[in-house]
Structures are given as C-alpha cells and as structure tokens.
Amino acid sequence: MSIIVKFFAAPDDTSAGLALKAGPGRAFESLSFGNFDPEEAVVEWECLLAGGSFEELVEAGEPRIVAGQDDDGCVVFAISPRLTAALADAGHSRLRDVAAWAQVRAEDGQVIDTEIADGIVGDLAALVSSARRQNQSVYCWVA
16 A cells, blocks of 8 residues: 555635645645555544544545545545544543554554554644644645
C-alpha cells in the first residue's frame, strides 16, 4: 500500500476542494502521513472518541467526500464536526487510547507502529485545535 495522506485546515468545503489535484500545498496548514487508510481511520477514531458503531457512521455518510472520486483518483473529505470536537477536547491519555486503533489495523494486515499512530492522532488533535481557533474546518487529502 502506498498512500499519501494530508490532513489540512481550510475555511470551507470550496477552499478545501481546490486541493484535489495537487494537495493542500503551502496554502493550508497541514500534516503529511502515509500508508494507512484515512477514511477508515477517521471513522474508527470517531467510534473510539465519541461512540457509535463503524456501520452507523458509514451509513450516515462519514466521512463526507468534498471533492474527487473514491475509486482510483485523489479525494478530499471532511473530518466530521463530532470527531473534530472530540479530538479538540481529548487529553493526551485519551488520545493515546485512540492510537490503539493501530492494533485493530494490524489485525487487518495494516502494520502501523504504535508510536507513529500516537503521533498521527496527537498531531491531528493539535491541527484541529489550531483550526478551531481560526474558525476553520479540518479535511483530508488522499492520493
């Protein structure tokens, strides 16, 4: 699996959608990661932080696609307001608990180091907090 994942802050869906072809670049505050399925991850993180089941969230349309296709091209999706709030409100120990998502992924064949998983979740929580202070939302670009 070779996937580029960039979480970024943007003022709205239209602005975020502009990142579709080349990624968020320098125009947006962003974080870069790779080699995990961020669409599944954000749903799993929301389940762990805010409750609910994976199936319920997927049926509710999470994550919400902002631009692109979910098949063979790049895609931009929004981090749900519920997950955004939960990430912003979570303390370090709670975020570390969420990083246990990597163990679930390992069971499905995606190996993500625990320290890397902790860094992803912690850095995303910091990005969410920064975005909220600027009245922005958080999105993810996947290529």
